[in-house]
Amino acid sequence: MSKSSPDRRVVLKGAGAALLLGQAGEGFALPADPPLIDRDYAADRKAFQTHILKRGPAPDVGESLADPPSGARVVAYRSGKLELLAWRSWPQGKAKRPAVLVLHGGNAMGRGHWDLAEPYVKAGYVAMMPSVRGENGQAGIFSGFYDEVDDVLAAGKVLATEADVDPERIFLAGHSVGGTLTMLAAMTSAMFHAASPLSGSPSAFAFFSRFPEDVRFDATNPREFEMRSAVCYATSFKCPTLIQYSSAPARSAPAVDLTADRARSAGLEVESVGVPGDHFTAIPEQIRRSLAYFAERGSGAKG
Numbered sequence: 001m002s003k004s005s006p007d008r009r010v011v012l013k014g015a016g017a018a019l020l021l022g023q024a025g026e027g028f029a030l031p032a033d034p035p036l037i038d039r040d041y042a043a044d045r046k047a048f049q050t051h052i053l054k055r056g057p058a059p060d061v062g063e064s065l066a067d068p069p070s071g072a073r074v075v076a077y078r079s080g081k082l083e084l085l086a087w088r089s090w091p092q093g094k095a096k097r098p099a100v101l102v103l104h105g106g107n108a109m110g111r112g113h114w115d116l117a118e119p120y121v122k123a124g125y126v127a128m129m130p131s132v133r134g135e136n137g138q139a140g141i142f143s144g145f146y147d148e149v150d151d152v153l154a155a156g157k158v159l160a161t162e163a164d165v166d167p168e169r170i171f172l173a174g175h176s177v178g179g180t181l182t183m184l185a186a187m188t189s190a191m192f193h194a195a196s197p198l199s200g201s202p203s204a205f206a207f208f209s210r211f212p213e214d215v216r217f218d219a220t221n222p223r224e225f226e227m228r229s230a231v232c233y234a235t236s237f238k239c240p241t242l243i244q245y246s247s248a249p250a251r252s253a254p255a256v257d258l259t260a261d262r263a264r265s266a267g268l269e270v271e272s273v274g275v276p277g278d279h280f281t282a283i284p285e286q287i288r289r290s291l292a293y294f295a296e297r298g299s300g301a302k303g
Contacts, residue, residue: 031222034203034231034255036262041187041236048227050146051218059214062108062136069114071121075128079154082140086130086155087114089121093164098299099126101156101192103174103181107142107214108135116175119287124301126165130155132181144214145180145204145228152185160191169193171294172239175283176200180207183230183243183259190238194297196290198244199279203255204228231255234262240269242293246282247274 037044065085068074072087087109100120104113109131117127132151133140141147160167172195174182179200186195201207204225208215217224226232243260245252256272263270275282275289295303 031205034205034229034258035226036234037226037232038235039233041184041233042189042238044227044233045149045188048223050143050224050227051221052141052143052216053218054216055141056134056216057137058107058132058134058142060106060108060135062131063110065109065131065136065138067111069111071118072114072129075158077130077155077158079133079151082133082138082151084131084133084138084140084151084155085136086128086158087117088128088159088162089117089126092162093126095164096166097124097126097164098169098171098193098294098301099128099159099162099165100171100173100294101152101159102127102129103152103172103178104129104131105174105176105178107177116173116178116283116287119284119291120173120301123291123303125171125299126159126162128155128159128162142216144208144216145177145184146217148181149184149188152181153189153191156185156189156191169299171195171299173198173287173290174200175286176279180228180230183237183241184228186239186241187230187233187236188238192239193299194240194242194294196242196244196286196293198283198286198290199246199252200243201252201255202230202234202243202259203252206252206255231259231262234259234270235266235268237263237268237270240293240297241271242290243270243272244275244282244286244289245272246279246286247276248278248282250274
């Protein structure tokens with residue numbers, strides 16, 4: 001599975017990130033156990049406004065979105081006042097088909113990320129991969145797992161209106177940063193028939209303790225972290241969800257399993273599973289499992 005550039009989240013060392021946390025968090029204490037907030041995440045999003053202290057673009061450098069990979073075309077979509085770009089599979093078919101919104105890893109999109117979408121296209125899905133605010137030179141301010149959720153949902157609505165898409169069979173998958181956004185989007189909207197995050201982090205507390213240089217919000221306010229953490233709102237999943245993590249290392253396993261346990265305790269159809277491999281080598285098997293999961297839930301495409 002190719003990628004356009006090394007993932008900073010793999011390269012950076014935990015010790016250096018821990019040192020920086022004191023500077024970014026200004027004394028914020030990492031909780032031993034993220035709280036469970038038994039309220040609807042979508043409702044809390046409407047009442048909460050993130051406080052961005054450092055305004056600017058996404059931290060990664062991407063490629064030109066005007067030059068899509070083979071088998072894709074550029075699609076524009078609006079998220080609030082922002083005009084953003086996505087890639088969708090092409091050519092357009094005549095019959096209505098299931099579709100999957102595929103969220104890329106990292107904080108910028110490159111042609112190599114389309115490798116995530118191709119297995120879904122081959123299985124019979126229409127695939128769309130959106131870039132979000134602040135990425136690839138686009139308008140908007142990077143917030144880190146918050147306002148970007150609005151962009152994911154806006155792209156999903158555009159995907160549902162495509163002429164060859166069955167709006168009742170929209171699925172959601174994403175890797176790494178995209179996996180985290182997959183969880184948050186699946187807790188915000190009921191538009192998705194099923195979802196499968198791949199190696200995302202359900203705990204913003206844990207993620208930003210490793211990558212504090214990506215903190216742009218007020219890190220002295222625990223609510224900022226809670227509103228970016230699926231583990232805190234695990235009772236809010238609005239579709240069947242298979243949360244997958246890589247086994248080498250299984251750093252996110254405790255938070256993923258806790259998220260799934262909390263969701264199931266609330267009667268929700270949420271599963272967690274570890275997949276052999278590291279952050280990248282596990283991707284093909286994770287995609288295969290997501291395809292099977294979607295097929296079992298009525299996608300009508302190949303499993």
